[in-house]
Amino acid sequence: MSVPTPQADSVLVRAARRQPVPHTPVWFMRQAGRSLPEYRAIRADVPMLQSCRTPELVTEITLQPVRRHGVDAAIFFSDIVVPLQAVGLDLDIVPGTGPVVARPVRERSDLDRLPELTPEHVPDITESVGLLVAELGDTPLIGFAGAPFTLASYLVEGGPSKNHERTKALMHGDPQLWHDLCARLAQISLAFLRVQADAGASAVQLFDSWAGHLSRADYLRFVEPHSRAVLEGMGRSHPDLPRIHFGVGTGELLAQMAEAGADVVGVDYRVSLPDAVERTGGRYAVQGNLDPALLFAPWDALERRVREIVEEGRRAPGHIFNLGHGVLPATDPDVLSRVVELVHEVSRR
Numbered sequence: 001m002s003v004p005t006p007q008a009d010s011v012l013v014r015a016a017r018r019q020p021v022p023h024t025p026v027w028f029m030r031q032a033g034r035s036l037p038e039y040r041a042i043r044a045d046v047p048m049l050q051s052c053r054t055p056e057l058v059t060e061i062t063l064q065p066v067r068r069h070g071v072d073a074a075i076f077f078s079d080i081v082v083p084l085q086a087v088g089l090d091l092d093i094v095p096g097t098g099p100v101v102a103r104p105v106r107e108r109s110d111l112d113r114l115p116e117l118t119p120e121h122v123p124d125i126t127e128s129v130g131l132l133v134a135e136l137g138d139t140p141l142i143g144f145a146g147a148p149f150t151l152a153s154y155l156v157e158g159g160p161s162k163n164h165e166r167t168k169a170l171m172h173g174d175p176q177l178w179h180d181l182c183a184r185l186a187q188i189s190l191a192f193l194r195v196q197a198d199a200g201a202s203a204v205q206l207f208d209s210w211a212g213h214l215s216r217a218d219y220l221r222f223v224e225p226h227s228r229a230v231l232e233g234m235g236r237s238h239p240d241l242p243r244i245h246f247g248v249g250t251g252e253l254l255a256q257m258a259e260a261g262a263d264v265v266g267v268d269y270r271v272s273l274p275d276a277v278e279r280t281g282g283r284y285a286v287q288g289n290l291d292p293a294l295l296f297a298p299w300d301a302l303e304r305r306v307r308e309i310v311e312e313g314r315r316a317p318g319h320i321f322n323l324g325h326g327v328l329p330a331t332d333p334d335v336l337s338r339v340v341e342l343v344h345e346v347s348r349r
């Protein structure tokens with residue numbers, strides 16, 4: 001039997017596997033990014049997608065929050081649209097807006113612009129992950145990808161969307177095209193996760209950020225089979241890597257998202273951790289769920305809430321402390337460091 005590396009037997013991986021841990025692991029979605037002055041400095045003259053494809057920059061930006069906050073995991077600095085650009089789709093990440101697709105995907109012929117992803121499309125990702133794993137020591141790296149529905153929403157709408165109206169019109173109006181599009185996106189996401197896992201990532205997170213906009217019936221019919229293909233595909237090729245499945249406003253979908261093939265279900269601040277555990281039958285680890293806006297509250301109030309979440313997490317089968325969604329750009333980074341310290345201190349067994 002092979003001996004696990006320190007990263008593969010880290011506190012984060014153990015919590016995800018529902019094994020005993022010395023303290024609650026903590027990391028933050030969007031921990032690398034605009035809340036850090038050192039990030040703003042290094043990104044000043046480099047467009048977002050270019051920085052995602054430059055291994056020295058990816059490595060430095062991914063390491064910044066690990067050095068500064070002492071979090072229990074690094075999250076690979078990239079974006080959910082990177083693999084789509086890598087297969088040749090014309091898109092950009094526009095400052096202040098997000099991903100914008102030059103020609104939206106709405107007809108069958110548009111699928112031709114979305115070939116399958118192979119490792120040869122992303123040699124830089126293999127290189128970045130390799131550099132990072134060497135630098136990170138005992139700290140595990142979380143690889144990630146966008147889930148088919150959230151990716152499809154950007155492709156069909158052409159950019160960020162409040163109501164996802166064209167996306168929903170397509171899924172109901174032409175279910176066959178919808179399923180073919182999502183099957184292709186599932187292949188791309190799975191291949192992107194496998195590249196990161198093969199290069200040394202210790203866990204993966206599938207971001208279905210906008211799944212909370214769907215009814216349970218639509219989620220099960222139009223989305224779940226494709227997310228399942230990604231998560232179960234990872235389970236087959238990399239059974240030792242925990243799989244985290246995250247969405248925003250997905251309180252009504254937690255059981256379905258867990259059962260789609262996850263080890264850990266992401267919980268946003270709208271649902272308490274005990275409710276999330278109950279909704280998922282007590283069979284899954286949970287990740288969350290501090291409201292990112294509370295990082296702006298007076299320390300006393302924030303401390304109370306952090307202690308509560310740690311206590312609630314102790315009664316879960318496994319708990320990874322995180323925010324309910326990403327760090328807001330105006331967040332004081334010193335507050336994040338204090339939260340990490342507090343979580344470690346109050347959860348130490």
Ligand code: 1CP
Binds near residue numbers: 077
């Ligand atoms: O110039 C900048 O700083 C651009 C802002 C930015 C950053 C820092 C974008 C544009 N993407 C990222 C990095 C990023 N994206 C990470 C980095 C790792 C970390 O967490 O530290 C991750 C995990 C993502 C994933 C991502 N991109 C998601 C899923 C996570 C989530 O927040 O729900 C989504 C939905 C995107 C799309 C996207 N990319 C960027 C923006 C502003 C958006 C959202 C736009 C929208 O509202 O639709």
